[in-house]
Amino acid sequence: MALLITDECINCDVCEPVCPNDAISEGEEIYVIDPDLCTECVGHFDEPQCVVICPIDCIPKDPNHVETESDLLAKYKRLTGK
Template sequence: MALIITDECINCDVCEPECPNGAIYQGDEIYEIDPDLCTECVGHYETSQCVEVCPVDCIPHDPDHVESQEELMAKYERITAESA
């Protein structure tokens, strides 16, 4: 399941550099997450790094992008293969 940043985001800039896939970017109002690049850090870390550093707890799972651990790992493998 990809993650999403809610409108509670305070634009503190701490999540974007933590994303190993480059899925987080500055949107019009708040930071946003590209669900095609978000693997919840599967393949990189044990926990989602953006969630770990977020001071306002505004990065829940995105109910519109439900994925299993296997699907997240497959996405990680695709992303890393494309960047190689």
């Protein structure tokens, strides 16, 4: 499942630089996560780095982009060429 940044986002800018897939970018009002690039850090880290670093806990799983661990690993391999 990809992750999603909710409206509680305070635009603190700490999540974007820690994303290994460059899936996080500035949206019109808050940061956004591209579900085609988000692997929840599978293949890179044990936990999603944006979730770990977010000071207000506004990055849940996106119910509109349900993926299994194996789906996320396949996406990681496709994105990284590994």
